[in-house]
Amino acid sequence: MTDPTPGPGFRPRAAVAMSPDAAAAVLDPDALKALGAVCDLAPPPVLDDLTTPRARTVLADVDLLVTGWGCPPLDAGVLAAAPRLRAVVHTAGSVRGHVTDACWERGIEVSSAAAANALPVAEYTLGMILLTGKRVLERARDYRASRRRDDWLRTPRTVGNHRRTVGILSASLVGRRVIELLRPFDVDVLLYDPYVTDAQAAELGVELVPLAELFARCDTVSVHTPLLPATRGLVGRALIDSLPDDAVLVNTSRGAVVDQEALTDAVRSGRVRAVLDVTDPEVLPPDHPLWECDNALITPHLAGSQGNEWRRLADHAVAETARWASGAGFLHPVRRERLAFLA
Numbered sequence: 364m365t366d367p368t369p370g371p372g373f374r375p376r377a378a379v380a381m382s383p384d385a386a387a388a389v390l391d392p393d394a395l396k397a398l399g400a401v402c403d404l405a406p407p408p409v410l411d412d413l414t415t416p417r418a419r420t421v422l423a424d425v426d427l428l429v430t431g432w433g434c435p436p437l438d439a440g441v442l443a444a445a446p447r448l449r450a451v452v453h454t455a456g457s458v459r460g461h462v463t464d465a466c467w468e469r470g471i472e473v474s475s476a477a478a479a480n481a482l483p484v485a486e487y488t489l490g491m492i493l494l495t496g497k498r499v500l501e502r503a504r505d506y507r508a509s510r511r512r513d514d515w516l517r518t519p520r521t522v523g524n525h526r527r528t529v530g531i532l533s534a535s536l537v538g539r540r541v542i543e544l545l546r547p548f549d550v551d552v553l554l555y556d557p558y559v560t561d562a563q564a565a566e567l568g569v570e571l572v573p574l575a576e577l578f579a580r581c582d583t584v585s586v587h588t589p590l591l592p593a594t595r596g597l598v599g600r601a602l603i604d605s606l607p608d609d610a611v612l613v614n615t616s617r618g619a620v621v622d623q624e625a626l627t628d629a630v631r632s633g634r635v636r637a638v639l640d641v642t643d644p645e646v647l648p649p650d651h652p653l654w655e656c657d658n659a660l661i662t663p664h665l666a667g668s669q670g671n672e673w674r675r676l677a678d679h680a681v682a683e684t685a686r687w688a689s690g691a692g693f694l695h696p697v698r699r700e701r702l703a704f705l706a
Contacts, residue, residue: 366426366447367371375426377446377684378405380413381454382433386439389431389454394677399522401685402427409683413441422448427687429680431455439465450693454676456480456667457705458697477705478536479679480668485540485616487666491638492545492583495611498594500660506682521609525549530581532574532598534559534567537615538587542567553577558704578602583611589705600625603635611636615666618643627652630659640666 367373377398379386385408390398398404405421405607412418413435417632422445428437431454434440442448449471451462456477464673466473494500506512531538534556544551548570554569555577564571574597578584588594598612598621605630606612614621618641629635636658645664653659671690683693697705 365415368690369688373688373690375450375684375688376405376424377402377427377429378425379407379429380410380432380434381429382411382430383409385432385454389673389676390429390680391674391677394674394681397619397677398429398684401681401688408549411435412435419444423531426450427452427684429454430461434461434464434484436461437466437471438463438540442466442469442471449570450474450687452680452687452693453517453697454680455489457703459702462697472687472693474683474687474695475678475697476482476676476695478695479675481536481540482675483668483672484666485539485544485691486536487640488541488585488587488615489544491613491660492529492541492550492585492611493524493548495613495636495638496522496527498522501657504532504657526551527583528553528581530555530572530577530584531569532556532584532586533588533616535587535589537618538585539567541585541587542569553581558592563667575602578605579607582607583613585613586620588616588620591620591647591703595619598622598626600628603629606635608634609636611638613638615640617641618645630656633658638662640664698704 377632379390410418411433413422422441426447426448427450428448429452438528438563451466451471451473453473454476456475456676458473458475462473529550530553531542536552542552552569553572554564554567555572555574559571561571586598588597600622601624603625612626612635623643626637631652633704638660640662641664642661647653653661683695686692686694
């Protein structure tokens with residue numbers, strides 16, 4: 364008898380494969396209850412080692428795996444122990460760490476929560492663009508030190524967000540979401556992305572420009588390109604040096620996309636400001652000079668989903684599991700041919 368296929372009335376047998384800490388964070392009791400309503404979920408504990416006898420027993424019977432941070436690689440050996448496995452629903456962004464070539468060769472369908480995780484990153488980015496445009500952090504520091512108001516009628520005309528020029532480096536999921544969030548504001552948005560056409564840029568409501576022009580013209584540049592061999596060190600010294608005086612570089616993608624030494628030199632000189640949610644390396648050494656720069660804000664990779672935002676990832680997993688079980692397929696599939704362009 365052949366295994367039942369997704370369609371009306373089908374309930375896939377599923378298991379959770381991720382670290383216990385990730386499961387506790389993302390899949391709270393309410394989320395597990397919702398997931399259990401759309402599939403037959405293997406009981407805890409979650410699978411964080413796919414080589415144990417219990418894991419092999421569970422894997423032998425699953426149609427779908429709900430994966431997350433800390434999921435071991437789904438290699439040929441794991442797939443041999445999971446003959447029924449046909450789908451992976453990932454509760455985080457990148458699937459590079461655990462979805463292997465063996466999965467694609469088996470024809471396993473894969474979904475990622477990258478779109479859901481893009482929203483908080485874009486929200487963080489929007490907040491930082493607006494705060495740095497108003498120089499809120501520096502002015503609050505000075506206010507705390509002086510305990511008196513400055514002469515606001517003498518505020519430099521470089522301060523503020525009216526007609527500020529914002530550059531978006533890469534129309535990734537996050538980059539596109541930032542563009543959407545910027546629409547209500549009186550800012551001019553430029554985009555560099557070699558895979559976006561003029562017509563697509565017009566639909567996004569942005570001006571498509573070469574990379575060098577993006578840096579030379581923008582008051583703020585926000586980096587959203589994934590870290591790939593072609594993008595490592597993409598934001599090099601020449602681009603950083605071409606930024607206008609007092610420009611801001613925001614990086615929420617990966618630290619290695621930016622030449623850390625060149626950026627450090629520009630920030631230490633006082634010519635450029637930086638908002639870095641990611642660095643290279645991560646974490647910076649305790650004696651790194653960026654820690655002491657008042658014009659650099661370094662946050663601990665917090666832009667992505669955290670706290671109550673994890674529920675969005677869980678809801679995404681429930682919805683994708685339900686769609687796949689119904690035969691409708693994933694709303695947010697990961698395609699093998701697109702891997703070269705994804706984080």
